[in-house]
Amino acid sequence: MAGRVEALSIVDALALELRRRVFAGELTHEDALTEAEVSRAYEVARPTAKAAIEKLVGEGLLQRSAHKTARVPHLGPEDVRDIYRTRAHLESVVLRALAETRTAPAAAAAANAEIAAMTEADPLTVVEPDMRFHTALVDALGSPRTSRMFSSLVSEVRLCMVQVQGKQLLTTASIAAEHQQILDAVLAGDGEAAVEAITRHLGRARERLVAALGGSPGPEATLPEPA
Amino acid sequence: MAGRVEALSIVDALALELRRRVFAGELTHEDALTEAEVSRAYEVARPTAKAAIEKLVGEGLLQRSAHKTARVPHLGPEDVRDIYRTRAHLESVVLRALAETRTAPAAAAAANAEIAAMTEADPLTVVEPDMRFHTALVDALGSPRTSRMFSSLVSEVRLCMVQVQGKQLLTTASIAAEHQQILDAVLAGDGEAAVEAITRHLGRARERLVAALGGSPGPEATLPEPA
DNA sequence: CGGGAGAAATTGTCAGACAAGTACACATAC
DNA sequence: GTATGTGTACTTGTCTGACAATTTCTCCCG
Numbered sequence: 166m167a168g169r170v171e172a173l174s175i176v177d178a179l180a181l182e183l184r185r186r187v188f189a190g191e192l193t194h195e196d197a198l199t200e201a202e203v204s205r206a207y208e209v210a211r212p213t214a215k216a217a218i219e220k221l222v223g224e225g226l227l228q229r230s231a232h233k234t235a236r237v238p239h240l241g242p243e244d245v246r247d248i249y250r251t252r253a254h255l256e257s258v259v260l261r262a263l264a265e266t267r268t269a270p271a272a273a274a275a276a277n278a279e280i281a282a283m284t285e286a287d288p289l290t291v292v293e294p295d296m297r298f299h300t301a302l303v304d305a306l307g308s309p310r311t312s313r314m315f316s317s318l319v320s321e322v323r324l325c326m327v328q329v330q331g332k333q334l335l336t337t338a339s340i341a342a343e344h345q346q347i348l349d350a351v352l353a354g355d356g357e358a359a360v361e362a363i364t365r366h367l368g369r370a371r372e373r374l375v376a377a378l379g380g381s382p383g384p385e386a387t388l389p390e391p392a
Numbered sequence: 393m394a395g396r397v398e399a400l401s402i403v404d405a406l407a408l409e410l411r412r413r414v415f416a417g418e419l420t421h422e423d424a425l426t427e428a429e430v431s432r433a434y435e436v437a438r439p440t441a442k443a444a445i446e447k448l449v450g451e452g453l454l455q456r457s458a459h460k461t462a463r464v465p466h467l468g469p470e471d472v473r474d475i476y477r478t479r480a481h482l483e484s485v486v487l488r489a490l491a492e493t494r495t496a497p498a499a500a501a502a503a504n505a506e507i508a509a510m511t512e513a514d515p516l517t518v519v520e521p522d523m524r525f526h527t528a529l530v531d532a533l534g535s536p537r538t539s540r541m542f543s544s545l546v547s548e549v550r551l552c553m554v555q556v557q558g559k560q561l562l563t564t565a566s567i568a569a570e571h572q573q574i575l576d577a578v579l580a581g582d583g584e585a586a587v588e589a590i591t592r593h594l595g596r597a598r599e600r601l602v603a604a605l606g607g608s609p610g611p612e613a614t615l616p617e618p619a
Numbered sequence: 620c621g622g623g624a625g626a627a628a629t630t631g632t633c634a635g636a637c638a639a640g641t642a643c644a645c646a647t648a649c
Numbered sequence: 650g651t652a653t654g655t656g657t658a659c660t661t662g663t664c665t666g667a668c669a670a671t672t673t674c675t676c677c678c679g
Contacts, residue, residue, distance in 0.1 A: 174458065174661095174662065174663090175662080175663070176662080176663090199628085199629065199630090200629075200630070201628090201629075201630095209663085209664090210663065210664050210665070211630095211664095211665095212439065212663075212664080213662090213663065213664080215630085215631095216443075216446070219443070219446075220450070223447070223450040229630095231401065231630080231631085231671080231672095232629070232630050232631080232670080232671045232672055233629085233630085233671095233672075233673095234628095234629065234630085247535050247536060247537050248537060250535065251535055251537040251538050251541075254485040254538070255485075257485070258481040258482075258484070258485060308474050308477065308478055309474060310474050310475060310478040310545065310548070311478050311481070314478075314541045314544075317541075318537065321537070401631065401632090402631080402632070403631085403632090426659085426660065426661090427660075427661070428659090428660075428661095436632085436633090437632065437633045437634070438633095438634095438661095439632075439633075439634095440631090440632065440633080442661085442662095456661095458640080458641095458661080458662085459639080459640045459641055459660065459661050459662080460640095460641075460642095460660080460661080461659095461660065461661085620679105621678105621679090622677105622678090622679085623676105623677090623678085623679100624675105624676090624677080624678095625674105625675085625676085625677095626673100626674085626675080626676095627672105627673085627674075627675090628671105628672085628673075628674090629670100629671080629672075629673090630669105630670085630671075630672090631668100631669080631670070631671090632667100632668085632669080632670095633666105633667080633668080633669095634665105634666090634667085634668105635664105635665090635666095636663100636664085636665085637662105637663090637664085638661105638662080638663080638664095639660100639661085639662070639663095640659105640660085640661075640662090641658105641659085641660075641661090642657100642658090642659080642660095643656105643657090643658085643659100644655105644656090644657085644658100645654105645655085645656080645657095646653105646654085646655075646656095647652100647653080647654075647655090648651105648652085648653075648654090649650100649651090649652080649653095
């Protein structure tokens with residue numbers, strides 16, 4: 166992989182910066198993100214700020230309806246459940262396929278080694294290698310569409326993380342151990358075991374997140390209600 | 393369901409019109425879609441045309457790299473395989489869940505009745521109720537994320553259809569019969585049978601599409617190569 | 620205290636302009 | 650004749666500035 170240079174347009178660079186701020190928790194649902202404000206803060210024209218904002222809206226990282234200012238979406242317990250159930254479904258399909266060929270990507274193992282080696286720090290620090298682990302698994306399937314779908318889910322997962330920022334939900338050791346179980350099952354060619362492991366892994370994370378957001382425990386099968 | 397009125401912005405209306413033209417096959421990979429041309433044809437300002445084009449690019453219905461004119465993407469055999477495999481994965485997950493509660497949405501049955509009642513006509517006519525059938529199943533899961541993902545896949549499926557426009561691939565009767573098998577399996581609570589039926593259904597459609605595009609038959613497990 | 624008119628803020632759209640990049644044809648050198 | 654370089658036309662990227670339409674807030678009046 167030779168390092169590719171890439172010229173970023175101003176809009177793209179601005180979108181990148183806004184994305185970073187959202188994932189860093191510098192922008193919350195409370196902050197109104199007006200076009201004029203962005204254009205002033207970054208010294209760009211308003212159409213440029215508008216384009217960047219609309220790009221993030223298209224990605225689902227911001228919400229905006231006609232004539233209203235853009236905001237980071239507020240994720241409730243139903244959203245977290247939907248995100249994590251969809252994740253579990255997608256990743257289960259992927260693991261079943263990977264197990265058939267006993268394919269465990271090196272990138273996933275490397276990301277998990279990083280997690281295992283982490284000494285307790287900022288809870289948000291573990292998010293990056295964690296997402297890298299899961300993304301590596303999905304990418305190993307070699308399906309551009311599946312990878313694209315998953316990456317949009319990852320964005321929403323990171324939004325969840327930001328909203329419960331500061332609360333350490335699980336220890337890095339237990340996360341790494343669960344990941345290892347998944348890798349082992351895939352390498353053993355046991356798809357069902359891998360699916361079970363990922364379902365447990367994600368199910369536990371989901372319920373902790375929901376609890377942290379103040380949602381009811383919800384045993385299973387709670388359908389989202391219209392907000 | 394009362395008919396809701398909705399004020400469309402010019403950009404949205406223009407995006408809708410362009411989308412229609414893409415799905416109708418009026419725009420192909422050969423046609424360059426310049427901003428100036430769109431702005432002239434619809435009598436809007438160039439920034440408006442630009443915004444509409446970029447919206448479709450974000451949806452994947454158009455492709456464009458920096459400083460180049462937008463085009464409808466060209467889907468090769470590898471793309472068709474990826475789209476249909478991803479579809480099969482997603483719909484399988486959905487059917488398994490629906491079978492557990494024996495939930496078969498009325499909208500799906502209605503759409504299939506339409507297909508069954510169709511007398512041979514324009515091959516593209518069957519696409520709309522067909523997509524409605526599959527979308528109804530996915531929507532019945534009640535997961536906004538899953539539905540959103542699936543709708544982006546549906547867009548690409550319709551792109552495929554347009555590219556092989558005019559060639560009747562399957563009879564409406566056989567399509568309706570296969571759909572009915574799926575519904576029956578779900579109602580019987582037999583998830584595995586439903587998964588098998590959808591896999592056959594989509595697998596057959598996939599290979600016919602690939603053949604129509606001039607791709608090699610490909611038994612299975614052919615990974616997409618970098619273009 | 621409730622409701623409505625008015626003002627401020629924000630977004631939607633436009634016009635016109637220039638810079639920057641790409642693509643293609645053409646001319647030149649070896 | 651091939652390869653390299655140049656130049657021009659076309660297209661997109663961004664900006665300034667402006668006005669219309671809509672929302673939202675405020676405040677006054679009944």
